Every structure is written in structure tokens, then in C-alpha cells.
Amino acid sequence: MDLTFVILVEMLYAVASLILISAGLAVVFGMMKVINLAHGEFMMMGGYATITAVNLGVNIFVAMLIVAPLVVGLIGLVVERLVIRHLYGRLVDTMLATWGLSLFFIGMVTLIFGNTTTGISTPIPGFTVGNYQVNGYNFFIILVSIALLIVMLAVLKATRAGLIARGTMQRSDMAAALGYSPDRIYMATFFCGSAIAGLAGAVLAPLVGLVPTSGGAYIAKAFITVIAGGPSLIAGLISSSTLFGLVSQFFTFAISPVIGEVALLVAAVVLLRLLPQGVTGKFFKGKL
Amino acid sequence: MIKTSATRDVVTTLVVAALLITIMPQLIGTYTLTVLVVYGMLGLSLGLIWGFGGILCFGQAAYFGLGAYTYAIAAVNFGESTLPMLLAVLVPALFAAILGAMMFYGRLTDVYLGVITLVVTLILFKFINSTAGPQYKIGDARLGGFNGIPGFQTLNVPGRPNDYIWGDAYFYFCAIALVIVYLLVTWLLRSSFGRIAVGIRENETRIALMGYDVAARKTVLFAIGAAIAGLSGALFANWAEIVTPGLFSLGQSAEIIIWCIVGGLGTRFGPVIGAAGLAYLKFLLGQQSMIDNTLIIGLILVFFVLFLPKGILPAVTDIWRVSFGRRKRRGARTRRGRGGRQHG
Amino acid sequence: MSLNRRELLGGTAAFTAAMMVPQVTLAADTIKLGSILDASGIFDAYGRPMDMATRLAVSEINAAGGLLGREVEVIAYDTQSDMALYSQFGQQLTRQDQVDVVHGGILSASREAIRQTMRRSQTPYFYNVLYEGGVCDRNIFINGVTPAQQVEALVPYAMGQSGPRVYILAADYNYGQITARWIQKFVADNGGETVGVDFFPLDVSDFGATIASIQTASPDLIMAPLVGGAHLSFFRQWAAAGMKDRIPMASTTLGVGNEHKVLTADEGNGIMVAYNYSQELDTPANIAFKERWAAAYGDSSAIHELAVSNYQGVMTWAEAVRQAGSVEREPLIEAMQSGLSIDGPAGKITVDPQTHHAILDVHLMAFENQGMKVIETLPQRQPIDTQAVCDLQANPDDNTQYEIEI
């Protein structure tokens, strides 16, 4: 019984962390059709921003939820202005450029921080369920990802910016026709996507051994989740994260972590073979 | 499409190849040259299916690795190199044919296709990477997990397992292999099959409406690309004398894509030059330790995309045309065209 | 943050200093030392300090008048964590640069990528890294700790601190697989029981399920030969679940790349390890070494086990050259096999003539406030694992890596 509960928590955590990892990429890809291969490094920098802020005496929650998204969002803004802006509509070129950026960021962070940066401990203690100790921080991650989804939904549904964003997602030329500068929309989108990546990196930082090359672990997973989700931003994110999270955790518990990861990948292949446009290309059509 | 005459094309290729094979060893050690040639062939394999067939494969490294591992495993078991070389071409081709049929008959396109190939590469990588235990054996060959397989029989004269082809001879072997593959690719692109493949790249629906079985043709082209990548993998294995899971890695796949873009997509020579050039650059950078090399490569890529987006070869051709050209064909390769191809 | 910038500047200063001294005193004909390490890319946490150690050792040798009246020149290549570049630079070193000796290689795969090249070209090769043991090749010298030297001491100590039921979490590659087998053997030898063994490929970073299944098995002790950045996540998630003070833990790898500095004190304190070196070694040799390092690079915090191994490897080679009066391969090997020993920052290192491995001190330690506190020093331990299968004096043509059957 205790074990069932532990497994349940781990499964929820797996889904939540997939949502966190993929959300930033989903925003950028969904709105701009740009695949940001530096997404993992944005997360990594979120982690470093958090650690630096905490070491400077900032409260850890402020550092994770405010400082890191802002810092990474600003880095994203600079990147968008200097590089991405020149490459809109050229899918493959943006991939090459962002791959270059990811290498650049790894090099920069190594130069600045070195390879042994002391991490920060989780601010929430573990707690006991029967005979088991559970990582209390898992609940925080689950909460953050739910909150993130709610905020995204609220922004898209209830604000003017969200309306423009939805319009842009469906017809990228529409917003321009209505007199909104696509340049500014893209700028804002990239800022948001980067900030969300920074948030994800910051929130996951206390659970991982953060080194400059940590970002590489996220990008493939995020990419697969976003593409498998299909065209609807939030519904796609939730459905594919849930599917992949459950499948991988099930096999992790049943067999081993490697089989869990392989199961996730196999699930992705099968899914895309059956639904070539992603989950929401078939279901939840036209939803967010 | 290729518009010069066939004879002229072959003669040019042979003359340029002969010159390069004679001159390059005076400038760069043959050992390093060998791997540049091998990478050139790998670049050509993706350049063929992507630049001319419009299939963006994120997992070309899978066939490279598969070729290398097939060779290594077979060489350990057979103790000679001829049959392993053949297998190293056939196994990746067969694998690609099955995977390709699954994808193309499922009408998967562009970015979805990219994800599937990426995922399949990751699966192979994860599998090979977790085979360190003694239970993972194929015949006499331990798969070795992360450490890979060292110490297999390297290339020998067919039928004489003790006469090794190595050193300078191996360089000439690889260089000639690349020339042959290059000529085969040229021939393929001139054939009806190649011209239809370019048609598919340009407009898949139209080619289907003409009555061509697009899925079958893409599958065949995909398998040909995999066969070339597999051959280059086997050549690599012979050169490095060890195969490791790194050959399957995401980084390796990305590098191949980068070679093609930097060299020039939609050309035959571009990906070859892009591969050899970037690999040599990496080699040169490794000789300095003042600045982090990851950082430099990253910067170079970004600058490339921003300032030389069409790739080296088309840029050089453009300059040549502007400087010396008499006939001006309008807009051979517009930016719009390039974007269109990537989606199509 | 500022620390590394200082490191960088300090490094440049050290080069300049090293370049200026010898010009006056030494002959133009240099001795070439090839170095081949991952100074960038995903393994740079190991490789960069090793590279610094090589340069420090050589500048000290040159400052003391060089070897045989000649200056030692470092020809270093950064393999960028790419195995293919090892093959390339290995060839470059032996063919083009024609170096007199090669030091380097970090992962076992990188060693195997260049070992045969070195053997064929008759270039003496020093692999200065803690590894799984069993390499038997007259052309190679290895001064890193092998499992028997380390595990044989660590397991009984750690079991004594906890209890007989042991759970093993190992990296899923050559090193982890072999080390896990050694751990099982010594657990059984000491009357304990192995209740579980899990292997993790190097890129696994999510250990929630593992932590739950460990709790189901409820062992007394965890032995964790885990490797690399992703695996560090285990120690953090373990602490986050509040397990750290419930089940004691020991590792054969944590700390060789200064991992104990990435973990916070709360996460690391109490983890038991056994190595040849610790920055906290309170010996005059180590204190002097740290001062010299700090003088060259501005700060000594980057030093780790592998860097010291590398430093000691270069120093051992230098001593052998002095004794042989030559950099040629045969006299060098003769000198190395003569029971040669040096005193390094980590104590006395003696070359084992039978295996070309090292006889060295192993310190039982525990993490304490991001340092490794020495608990007990076990002097001059023999590489008994490799000795059991390898005898280069009886069998000089041997060229295999034995996998020791236990």
C-alpha cells in the first residue's frame, strides 16, 4: 500500500517534470515554428542563475520562481534579437544556429563557473509514508507544473496578448494583417519560452548534479514530447507528457530505468506512426 | 538538377579527385586525411537523401554506427574483413529499408520524420550503451557497452587475412572508395530514379499524382543513403580500430546535419567538403588550449548561419559566377526555394 | 565565479614563467612529452585539472634543470570528449610529433583507442587514472588505483560502520561492472550479503524509482560506484528523500573529479570513500604541492585525485628517465621495472615490475563539509587483482586486458 502511494507520486512527478521540461520549447515551437536546440542550455542556465542568486543571499523560492526565469528570459531576448530574428521561416537554419548557441553557452558557462559548482539542497524535507521516505520536493515540482499550465491557459484565454498569440499560432500572417508587428510578437514569445525554460531548469536544479553540459539531457526528451503533442499547445503538452511519463515510469518500476527510457522512446515511435500529426492533430483539434 | 554533360562531370570529378589525392597528403598526415575522407562519405550519404530527396534524417549517425558495429562484430567472429565489409553495407541498408517503409507508408513528413529518426537513434544508442555486462555477446564479440569493442580484425586483402591494408595504403583505399561512391551518386542523380527523387523533394503530391509510388521510392533512397553511411561506418571502424556507442550519439547526428548545411545542401560536393572541413577544424582546435573549444565551434556555427546561409559551395559558386560567369541563369537557388524544400 | 578567471590568468602566468627559465640553461634539443586529454566537452571536469597537472609537473621539472640537461616540451591535445579525436591525436603524437612519451587518456575507451597505437610505435604510454584493472601490456604504465586496492579496504570498513546487508548501484560500463563484482566478492568474504545490484548507463539522471526499490530491500549499506554528472543526481535525490542519514553510503568513484564539491555539505557528509589522494591530506608533501599549484594557477581548489595521479605519473616517468639516463623505450622500461619509486603529493608510489601498475597508499576517508577527511591510511597496497592475471616479466609479449573472474 505504501509502495503504491510512492509509485503514484513518482508517476505524477515524472509527468510533471516532462511538462516542465517541454513547456518552454512548446511555446517557442508552437508560436514560431522554431526548434530551439539550445533549450536544454537555457534550462541549465536557469539552474546556474538560481545557484548564484541563492549564494548571493536571495531566498531560494524567489531565486527559482522569479530570478531564474527573468535572467534566462533576458538571455533569450538577446539571442532572439541577435540571431533568431534573422532566421524566421528557415526551420533548419534556426536549428543549426541554436545548436551553435547551445555549444556556445556550454563553453561560456564552463568559462565562468568551472565544472564544479556546488548545488543547492532542496528546500523541502523528505517525509515518511509507512516504511518509505518520499522526496517532498516532488510535490513542489508537481505544483509548479500545474501552476504553470494554469497560468499559460489563463494568459492565452483571457488576455489580449493571448488572443494575438492564438491567432498567430493558427495563421502566422493573420496577426500582421491585423496590424500587430510580428517582430514584437516573436520577441515576446521567445522571451516567454526562454523564461519558462529558465524556470524549469531552476526548479529541477536541486535534484540534479548541475554541470555546464547538463542541458543535453533535456533537449531530446523535450523535443519528442512537443512534437508528439501536436499542434495544440496545452492539450498537446498535457497529453503527451502524461502518456510518456506514465509509460516510462511504469517500465522503470517494473524493470529498470533504462527500459523505462527506451519504453518512452518506443511509445513515441508508435504514437507518431499511428498519429502522424501528433496527439492533438487527431484529438482535441482546435483546442489550446 | 545537374545540367552539365555526363562525360564532363565524370572527367571533372576524376581530375579533381586525382589532384586532391596527390596534393593533400603533402599538407596533412594521411592518418587524419583518412578520417576526413570517411566523414566526407558520411556527409555525402545525408547530402544525397536530404539535399536531393528532401528527407531530413536526424539519425544518420544510426547507420554510421550500425555499419561500424556490424563490421566490428562480424570481424571478431570471422577473423577476416571481406564479408564484414559487405555486411556493414547491407545491415544498415536493410534496417533503413524497414524503418523507411514504416515511416513513408505512414505518410510521415518533415519534422515528424525527424523525430522518429532521432528517437530510433536514441534507442540504438541506449541499447548499445547498456550492454557492458558479459551476457551481451554476438558470437565471440562482446558488445562492451560504453567502452565499445576494441581489437577486431582490420581490413585485409580479400582472402588473405594476414595481409593488412593500413597506413598510407588505407588512405588511398578510402579515397578511392569515396570517389567511386561519389561517381555512383552522380550516376544515380542523373538516372530517372534520381530525377524523380528530386521531383519528390520539390513536390511529393505532384509526383504521386503522376503515378509514382512515392513511399517506395523514398524508402529505396533512404536505404541507399544508409548503405553509404554504413560503408563509411565500417571504414571508420577500420581506421579507429575501436567502435564506441558515441558513434550513435545525438551529437554525431547533429554534426552530420551541420556538415551538409555548412557545405551546401542540394550539391554533391558540398556535404563532402563541409564534413572534411569541419572535422579538420575540430582537429586543429584540439591543438590549442587557450579557449574552450566548444565555445569556438558554437560561435562558428552561429556566424555561418547568419552570414553564409547557403553553405560554402554555393557561395563560392556564386562568387565564381559573378566574377567570371558569362551566362546568367536567373535565381538558381533562392532563399525561398531553400525554405520551401525544408518543409516539403 | 571569480576563482576560475583567476585560474585562467594564473595559468597564463605559469606558462610564461616556465618558458622563461629554461631558455637560459637548457640545450635546444627538447624532450617531447605528449599529453592527450579531454580538456573540453562533457568530461572536462576530469580532464582540465589533469591538463593543469601535466603542465605544472613539466614546468617544475624544467625549473629544476630539465631532464638529462634537456628541456621537456609539452605537446598537448584537447580531445574534446570525442573518442575519434583520441585515435587522430594519438597518431599525430607518434607519427608527426614523434614524442618520447605519452601521458593521458581518461575513460577506458579512450585508453583502448590509443593503446595499440602507442604499442605499435613503441612510444611508452602512461595512463594515470583510477580504473577497473587488468590491463597487461609492457608498453603501458598505470598508476591509478584498481578495485582490489580500494574495494578490499573500503568494503570491510564501511560494513563495520553499518551492517552486513549491502546494496550496489553501479555505472553500467566496464568499470562499474567489474567493480560491482569485486564489491560482491569482498562483501561475501567479510560475511555480508549483497541484497541488490543495479546498473545505470551514464546518462540516467532520475533515480526516484531506484530510491523506492532500495527502501523495499532495506539494506544496511549502499555501495555506489556511480560515474559522471548525471549520476550525481542520485546523491542529491537520495538526500532530498531524507534517506541520507538512514542508510550509510560508500563510493569508489565519488570525489575523483571533485564531485564532493558539487554536492552540498548536507548531501555529502558521511559518504565513505577510499582513494590515493585527498586535498585534506595533512602531509608536508601535499601542503607544498597545493602551494605550488596555487602559485601557478591562483587557487588550488581544482586539484583532484586524477590530477594528482597525472602529476605523479609525469614525475615517475621523469625519475625513470633520470635513472636510465635516456628517454629511449628499453632503458626507460628497465628503469621503471627496477622497483622505482617516487614521493608524490599522495605519498610514496612504487612501480610494480610484474604488472606495470602502482603500489601506493590508500586512504579511507569520509566526506566532511565538501572535503575528504582522512580516517585511516593503508600504506603501500599492491594491485593484487591485476597481479593475479598478469606477469609481464614472465610474459613480456602479453597484450590483453584481462577481465578478472571472481
Next chain:
Amino acid sequence: MAETVLETHGLTMRFGGVVASDHVDFRLEARELRCLIGPNGAGKSTFFKCISGLLTPTSGHVFMRGEEVTGWMPHQIASLGVGIKTQTPNVMDQLDVFENIWLAARRFHDVAEANRKAEDVIDRLALGPIARTNLGELAHGERQRVELGLVTVGDPWLVLLDEPAAGMSAQDVERMTDIIHELTRTAAVVIVEHDMQFIRSIAQKVTVFHQGAVLMEDHVDAVMSDPTVRNVYLGKKA
């Protein structure tokens, strides 16, 4: 009675809850020219896609020259000798006119014959001066003409055209009309079209679609004067 080249029974296509094509029964004879008309969303394009293999119908059957082809892929249908032109120009922008047409000819002939056929069609459609220009650089009317060329180069016995005259100049339309009339000497032709002027100039029999189903089928003049048709289609259009 002439041979039936195209026939559908109860052809139905549903998208979710929407029935885009509702039990359509359709018959076409050899060398017949038939126009499909109807307001936007009437289902004529869906019907067109179902018979050309671009969509697989939810239920019902399609027969061509007596053979059941329901659910076939477009390339299989085209291989029977059916020429298909989709609504948006579907050509290969980076290839020149000759190459475009040659590719279509090569499907049914060997290389030498394909070369000859392609030259032939280029002459016939008066594309000679632009034969070596990439399609991406041509005007809309020229592109439409090229597409018609690559539809006809395979000597089809059934031609399916979706809005061939859309966006063309009066002169181009006139030329198009001639080409279509020539086509009907050897092939049956189905045309989906909005342009009533154009339909009047070529058509005899017209099928009117409304809400996925066939509303009526008659000679063009009869259709034009029918009040129901005027109501659902022409009335709104005017």
C-alpha cells in the same frame, strides 16, 4: 451506350461530425466532359479528393473502368492512366518546365520516348520560350498551363481538374478552353469550377453539389435556369 469510366456508389466522407460528402452516386462515360459546381463547402472538392485518392472515403465505392479503386493511393489511381490536377498549383518550383513535364512523361515511357513526349507537349502548349525556366519564376497562368501539360503528357483516358481556370487572364482561359476541348477527343474530363463564364464555354452536362449531396445533374442551360440551383448557389453568388 458508351463505356462507363468512372462510377461511385454511395460515396460518403465524414470529418468528425461533418458529412462532407453524402452518399454520392456518380457516373461518367468515356470522352464525356462534366463540370462539378456548387457553393463553397458543398462537398465537390471532397468528392474530387475521394475519387483521386487524396482522401479515403468513410464508406461507399469508387470504380474506374469497372475496377474497384476505393481507398487506393493517388499514385495507384494515376497509374491507371488518370491525369489529376489539384486546386492549388502543384508543380515543382525548383525544376524547369521541361523537367516538370518530362517527369510526368517518364512514368509511362522510357527515357527517349519521354524526351520526345515532353518536347511534343511543350510545342502543343506553346511553352517553348520558357521551357528552361524554373517554375518558381513563372506567372500564375503559365504555371497552370504547365500543370495541365504534365497532366496530359501521359495520354490519360480520364482527367480530373480542380479549378483549372482560377486566377487566369481572359486570354489564358481561352487557351485553356481549347486545350480541354482537345482533351475530350481521347479522354473523359471532370472539372470542378466556380467560373460560370468558363463553364458555359466548355460544358454540356453539369453536376450540382449542395451540402455534400448531388442536388441535380443536367445540361448546363437547364441547370442555370433551375430555381433551386439559383437559390442555393447562383443567387448567393450574384
